[in-house]
Amino acid sequence: MDIALLEHLKGFLSEKRMARFEEILSQRTKHFTVVAEDVFQIHNTSAVMRSCDAFGIQDLHLVEERNGKSIDKEIAMGSQKWVTLHRYKSMDTCMETLRAQGYQIVATSPHADANYLHDFDFTKKSALFFGTEKDGLTEGVLDQADALIKIPMHGFTESLNISVSAAIIMQHLVTKLKLSDIDWQLTEEEKMELEIQWAKNTIKAHKKIVDRFNEARGIRELK
Numbered sequence: 001m002d003i004a005l006l007e008h009l010k011g012f013l014s015e016k017r018m019a020r021f022e023e024i025l026s027q028r029t030k031h032f033t034v035v036a037e038d039v040f041q042i043h044n045t046s047a048v049m050r051s052c053d054a055f056g057i058q059d060l061h062l063v064e065e066r067n068g069k070s071i072d073k074e075i076a077m078g079s080q081k082w083v084t085l086h087r088y089k090s091m092d093t094c095m096e097t098l099r100a101q102g103y104q105i106v107a108t109s110p111h112a113d114a115n116y117l118h119d120f121d122f123t124k125k126s127a128l129f130f131g132t133e134k135d136g137l138t139e140g141v142l143d144q145a146d147a148l149i150k151i152p153m154h155g156f157t158e159s160l161n162i163s164v165s166a167a168i169i170m171q172h173l174v175t176k177l178k179l180s181d182i183d184w185q186l187t188e189e190e191k192m193e194l195e196i197q198w199a200k201n202t203i204k205a206h207k208k209i210v211d212r213f214n215e216a217r218g219i220r221e222l223k
Contacts, residue, residue, distance in 0.1 A: 006192060008213050009199040009206070021198055024082070025191045027056045031184040032173055033103060035061040035094060035129045037137055039162060047163035048130070053079035055170040058186070058194070061086045061127070063094050081201040084194075091140060103127040107137050107145035108169060110159050114148035117169060121147075122176050128169060130162050 010018055034052055039045045045062065052060050060083050088094040095105055106126045107114075129145070131137030136159070142148070151160065151168055160168070177184050186194070200206040 002196065003192070004217070005210065005213060006196050006199070009196065009203065009209070012203050012209065013199060017202065021195055024056075025186060025194060027178075028058050028186050028191075028194070029056055029174070029177065029184045030058050030186060030190070031125055031177060031182065032057050032170070033059040033061065033098070033127050034166060034170070035063065035098070035127055036162070036166075037063045037091060037129060037131050037141060039130075039132060044161065044163045048166045049083050049085070050079045051163065051167040051170055052083045055167075055174045057083075057170060057174065059084045059086060061088065061094055061098070063088045063091050082198060084197075091138070095141075095144060098127045104146040105129065105141070105144060106147045106149060107142050108150065108165060109136060109142060109148050110150050110153070111142075111148060114150040117149050117151050117172055120149045120173070122173050123180070123182055126173075128166075128173075130166050132162075 034048065034057055036045055036048055039048075039062075049060050052058070062085065064087060086097075088097075098105065102125050104124050104126050106120075107129045108131075126147075129137055129141055131141070149169070151165060153159075159165075200210070203209060
């Protein structure tokens with residue numbers, strides 16, 4: 001990682017901001033990651049991103065085979081600067097990528113054969129898949145999932161809005177995770193990489209600053 005660049009960028013940020021970065025990074029995790037499949041309503045995708053940030057989940061994956069949407073900044077409330085967004089045109093590509101990173105595929109579904117959330121084995125590195133507002137996850141995801149989980153329901157309603165479901169599941173699992181002895185935190189390299197990206201996202205003229213720094217460094221190296 002580029003330690004010199006990070007130190008240079010720190011010169012454009014307050015000590016309070018850098019301390020806040022370190023505090024948040026200490027609570028970030030990649031033990032869980034979230035995947036949204038073809039979510040139609042832009043406000044739902046943005047709300048899921050906001051929940052990822054709030055509960056310390058660093059990565060959000062969007063599969064956009066049919067519906068491609070931008071993030072609603074008003075609903076995301078700035079979380080688009082802190083959560084790492086990954087986009088895919090194919091669900092197969094998404095699942096293959098996550099499996100290669102050691103994640104099990106966990107489908108959220110109200111189906112009768114799904115396990116209740118409180119019975120889920122949170123110790124395994126898991127990618128939590130959420131489906132569309134109307135139809136939920138596609139059969140392809142459900143068929144290939146390593147586990148199915150559902151939120152206990154006690155009324156006539158059989159399902160919740162995706163953003164609500166995602167928030168409930170994230171809050172429950174992250175709370176259990178942080179009360180455990182599992183090594184859930186980011187590596188030092190991952191923290192530094194994010195610290196550089198967050199610094200860039202915070203500094204308005206970061207591109208010019210980085211370009212000038214790299215240009216000056218190149219001149220020094222030539223000498």
